[in-house]
Amino acid sequence: MGSTPTSNLIFMKKILITGANGQLGKEFRDLAVKFPDCEFLFLSREDLPIHHFELVRNIFNSFNPDFCINCAAYTAVDKAEQEKELAFLVNAESVGVLAAVSHLHKTKFIHISTDYVYDGLATVPYTEDAITGPQSVYGLSKKMGEAEAVKNNPESVIIRTSWVYSRHGNNFVKTMIRLMNEKESISVVSDQHGTPSWAADIASAIMQIINSRIWIPGIFNFSNDGETTWYDFANDIKRLIGSKCIVNSIPTSSYPTPAKRPQYSVLNKEKIISAYHVKLRDWRESLGSCIEGL
């Protein structure tokens, strides 16, 4: 009797996605069809609250993933100033448990962090080894999450990203489109500098890392290419949707928020480009693609 030719055997990569109903999680859902050699398990907060450590262990025991991409996070930046304990539980302690369980199962752990770990005082793009200085509870909880990931699983890959938007969920782009359709004029902060990141591009970059034949642990910055301000970002959204709404420029001091944001958080992406050959798209080009798909 003939045996199955080995060339027909496909090694299916098993990928666990936590926080699967968030902006980034949903981009992975959209992207999954392009990767028939990957078996994805998408778990939302309801399916797997990552702060229920016993559930986390049970999922790893039953699914035994090759990769775990942690898209779950407490992301209510302003509310975190009041809900400190919850922010630390989800963004730090739970990340430590996910990292430790991944380590035990030899699962490659990919965690997402933020530009809010930086102090915002720089004038040139932040490298991964620049001194951090979170200005908010959220930023500090994410910084502690990075440390927990590395401590519990030194093989972790951590992606620091910034100004995330998507066709899914709530974000700056969708808020601007709504406001521009509702109002004759709006005011947007023009003295915070950073780079938008289309969540679809973050998901693609992570799939490129997974599909590369190498695994280089560490912290990697990733955003789209270029830099802008929220004000210029809003103006580009206005241009792309052909809105007549007047966009006024205001300083941060005229728009006080409970949590302080970095004044400058442009990320230097040389490390991820050289390690994983990730290609960056210009932020305007990605914004156009996202808005086209809305």
Ligand SMILES: NC(=O)c1ccc[n+]([C@@H]2O[C@H](COP(=O)([O-])OP(=O)(O)OC[C@H]3O[C@@H](n4cnc5c(N)ncnc54)[C@H](OP(=O)(O)O)[C@@H]3O)[C@@H](O)[C@H]2O)c1
């Ligand atoms: N958004 C940004 O501008 C930005 C910027 C830089 C970095 N990041 C980072 O990028 C990553 C993805 O962000 P995102 O924009 O996709 O955030 P998001 O849309 O808020 O998604 C986060 C998801 O995590 C879920 N979640 C919250 N607590 C949980 C828990 N205890 N257990 C399991 N799931 C939980 C949320 O569920 P519910 O919706 O049910 O609450 C939500 O679906 C996060 O690590 C974030 O810190 C985001």
